[in-house]
Amino acid sequence: MTTMPSAAVPSGGFKWIFLSHRGRATRSQWWLWGVVGLTIANMVLLFIAGLIDLMLGMSIPALLGYGPVSIIVSLALIYFSIAITGKRWHDRNKSAWWNLLWLIPALLAAPLTIMSFMASPSLGHWVLAILFIGVIWTLVECGFLRGTAGDNRYGPDPLAGK
Numbered sequence: 001m002t003t004m005p006s007a008a009v010p011s012g013g014f015k016w017i018f019l020s021h022r023g024r025a026t027r028s029q030w031w032l033w034g035v036v037g038l039t040i041a042n043m044v045l046l047f048i049a050g051l052i053d054l055m056l057g058m059s060i061p062a063l064l065g066y067g068p069v070s071i072i073v074s075l076a077l078i079y080f081s082i083a084i085t086g087k088r089w090h091d092r093n094k095s096a097w098w099n100l101l102w103l104i105p106a107l108l109a110a111p112l113t114i115m116s117f118m119a120s121p122s123l124g125h126w127v128l129a130i131l132f133i134g135v136i137w138t139l140v141e142c143g144f145l146r147g148t149a150g151d152n153r154y155g156p157d158p159l160a161g162k
Helices: 015-020 027-055 068-091 096-119 122-145
Strands: none
Touching: 015 027, 015 068, 015 122, 027 068, 027 122, 068 096, 068 122
């Protein structure tokens, strides 16, 4: 009888999942903690941070209402995303530097798209499409393709024996 891989946090716990850049993460861990978990955390924490910025009078209209608290929360969430997605790249036997495929487009999407749409709406659509090729590639590699079977240079197979 075949068992489904577990998305449970491994023995290293949340510290390993969100702070460590070592080891390998399974697809199910990446989907549960990296996509679903961080999306929910992003919505809740940025809402709260936005309220704090607003109450303290520190919202910056030019930054879409973000203030210092919101920026700090965003940077922490980006770090957590880099950590878990890096472990997923490790499971694919690739360096965590492959995170740049989604990180650069994520950071450049808003300013480049706004500038492109100001110049020409069709140019804006092309810029947005080109930027998100890396995001789609990351989604396919990390979310749908199996990791390296057996040990690789980043550690033992997290699915070994399952």
